[in-house]
Amino acid sequence: MTTERQRSTDAALRERARAVIPNGMYGHQNASFLPDNFPQFFARGAGAHLWDVDGNEYIDYLCAYGPILLGYKHPTVDQAAGAVQDAGDCLNGPTDKMVELAELLVEITPWADWAWFAKNGTDATVYAASIARTATGKQTILRARGAYHGSSPTWIAGDREIPADGTIEYDYNDLGSVRAALDAAESDAAAVMVSAFRHDVGIDQELPTVEFARGLRELCDANGLVLILDDVRGGFRLDMAGSWAPLGVDPDLSAYCKAIGNGHPISALMGRDSLTEAVAATMSTGSYWFTAAPMAAAKATIETMLEIDGIAHLKRIGNQLRDGWQQAADAHGVGIRQTGPVQIPLMLFDGDDFTTRNVPRAYRFAAELAERGVYLHPVHNGFLSTALSDEDIAHTLEASDEAFAVVAADFAD
Numbered sequence: 317m318t319t320e321r322q323r324s325t326d327a328a329l330r331e332r333a334r335a336v337i338p339n340g341m342y343g344h345q346n347a348s349f350l351p352d353n354f355p356q357f358f359a360r361g362a363g364a365h366l367w368d369v370d371g372n373e374y375i376d377y378l379c380a381y382g383p384i385l386l387g388y389k390h391p392t393v394d395q396a397a398g399a400v401q402d403a404g405d406c407l408n409g410p411t412d413k414m415v416e417l418a419e420l421l422v423e424i425t426p427w428a429d430w431a432w433f434a435k436n437g438t439d440a441t442v443y444a445a446s447i448a449r450t451a452t453g454k455q456t457i458l459r460a461r462g463a464y465h466g467s468s469p470t471w472i473a474g475d476r477e478i479p480a481d482g483t484i485e486y487d488y489n490d491l492g493s494v495r496a497a498l499d500a501a502e503s504d505a506a507a508v509m510v511s512a513f514r515h516d517v518g519i520d521q522e523l524p525t526v527e528f529a530r531g532l533r534e535l536c537d538a539n540g541l542v543l544i545l546d547d548v549r550g551g552f553r554l555d556m557a558g559s560w561a562p563l564g565v566d567p568d569l570s571a572y573c574k575a576i577g578n579g580h581p582i583s584a585l586m587g588r589d590s591l592t593e594a595v596a597a598t599m600s601t602g603s604y605w606f607t608a609a610p611m612a613a614a615k616a617t618i619e620t621m622l623e624i625d626g627i628a629h630l631k632r633i634g635n636q637l638r639d640g641w642q643q644a645a646d647a648h649g650v651g652i653r654q655t656g657p658v659q660i661p662l663m664l665f666d667g668d669d670f671t672t673r674n675v676p677r678a679y680r681f682a683a684e685l686a687e688r689g690v691y692l693h694p695v696h697n698g699f700l701s702t703a704l705s706d707e708d709i710a711h712t713l714e715a716s717d718e719a720f721a722v723v724a725a726d727f728a729d
């Protein structure tokens with residue numbers, strides 16, 4: 317089922333980009349990290365499908381690295397944003413949409429009393445750390461080893477392997493290591509920062525244990541620390557009330573971005589009344605943080621997700637995909653590991669090793685899928701959208717069966 321794919325427009329754009337943009341592309345969306353047949357430039361998206369600049373179509377399992385939750389160009393969301401855009405998006409201050417969105421978020425998040433908005437996940441995680449520092453008068457943030465919270469000096473010291481000043485690392489799902497990090501902070505700990513689940517790139521994902529989540533809550537309460545949940549990646553895909561709601565553990569601050577506005581640029585921080593004074597005392601603003609259209613889009617995204625029970629749909633198709641991949645891999649004798657929530661799928665291949673960047677099976681599998689019209693990142697977790705249909709999944713599994721056959725043949729012992 318492979319089709320001959322044109323790449324000439326993409327190649328020409330890469331060439332032009334190299335002349336005027338450092339390395340032709342910035343960030344981890346740089347296609348040079350992907351198999352050779354992956355496009356860098358895209359032309360359009362509709363529902364669960366994406367077209368590159370050469371007109372090649374893909375069923376999409378990356379969703380713009382997370383933001384697309386209801387599918388590309390979702391009519392309800394885009395109409396809500398468009399209507400506001402027509403009236404005026406960037407004004408001297410916010411519109412009523414900011415209040416409406418905050419009211420909706422507070423309504424669906426039982427523990428939270430307020431919401432605050434910005435543009436990127438990093439804005440929200442950095443501001444969360446600043447609020448915790450203001451509230452406690454202390455500086456050190458305890459955070460999990462290898463966890464990504466944004467590209468800011470608050471979290472990374474240039475080189476991703478070096479933790480930033482003012483942070484001490486613990487190991488995810490290991491309360492003992494959190495206690496050790498607390499001791500190492502020598503009474504200067506302001507907060508524990510924790511991701512909704514462990515999703516460091518290239519390694520098996522790990523869900524939090526209930527004991528770990530509850531233990532963090534208790535440790536924060538006992539020591540006067542702020543518990544910050546980084547829900548940028550999981551938020552609105554795992555649970556509409558926050559990704560730790562099913563665990564029964566409430567944070568003090570929760571950072572959202574990615575899926576909240578179905579591709580419209582907005583992030584949010586939610587928090588408790590006890591931190592309201594610290595918010596007032598901690599400066600925050602941004603040129604575009606008050607634009608109204610993304611707020612209307614976020615409100616429409618959340619309302620639509622609630623209306624269609626989007627989480628249930630994501631879990632249903634996520635399980636179909638996971639079961640189908642496992643069956644196909646087993647049938648071809650290919651060893652794989654699928655970890656983390658099914659809505660945010662990750663498949664890694666036995667025999668590959670991301671720590672040495674030696675992942676030929678994952679690259680081969682993703683390349684074979686791309687040739688068959690399926691876009692799946694080889695090592696970064698994927699993201700599902702509610703636009704994925706049973707037909708899309710069936711096509712994907714058919715393509716995957718052929719791709720596993722190629723991997724089995726290429727990497728036979």
Ligand SMILES: Cc1ncc(COP(=O)(O)O)c(C=O)c1O
Pocket residue numbers: 435436437438439441464465466467511546547548549573574
């Ligand atoms: C868990 C987590 N936190 C924070 C961020 C940073 O978000 P942004 O890239 O929108 O600044 C990301 C981005 O991938 C993320 O996955």
